[in-house]
Amino acid sequence: MQDDRETRKLNAIVGAAIKALAESGAADEFVGAFAASHRAKVAGILGANEPVSDSQDLLAIVTQAVGMALEQAGVGKRKETTTKRVNVEIAGRRTSLTLSRNSLDKLSLAKGTKQQAKAVIQDLANTAPMDVENRSAWVEERLHGYLTLMDRDGPSLAHH
Incomplete structure (x- = not known):
């Protein structure tokens, strides 16, 4: 490409x-x-x-x-990445977030499809204040809260 x-x-x-x-x-x-x-x-x-x-x-x-x-340099080994970049659009501009692969996998599993999981991430990114310094960390923190609520409330929340 x-x-x-x-x-x-x-x-x-x-x-x-x-x-x-x-x-x-x-x-x-x-x-x-x-x-x-x-x-x-x-x-x-x-x-x-x-x-x-x-x-x-x-x-x-x-x-x-x-x-x-x-x-x-032969000093370190390449490790499996624990993060993944997710493209989102904020205020009409494309950007990407670096999020935990583990959180993304849990969200995809809970929502059923990657598209539904991406919609949740997009919604979280849209709610971040414009002056937040690290949007990735901000969204990751909210995503952990979202997943915790889903675990606590069970499958009923996963379908909403």
């Missing part, structure tokens, strides 16, 4: 820039600000279509990049 190749190129360029910046001894605040803004600039230069997101889960991106670097 063209978009996947563009995304990988974009991630490689931005990752290399952030790595070099961090190795130069730059202050954490500067590296963070650079990471938040540089991706869109590089996408524009490359003419790539960067996926629009309200807030990128920088921790997930950095964790993935560090894991890949360790794996390539």
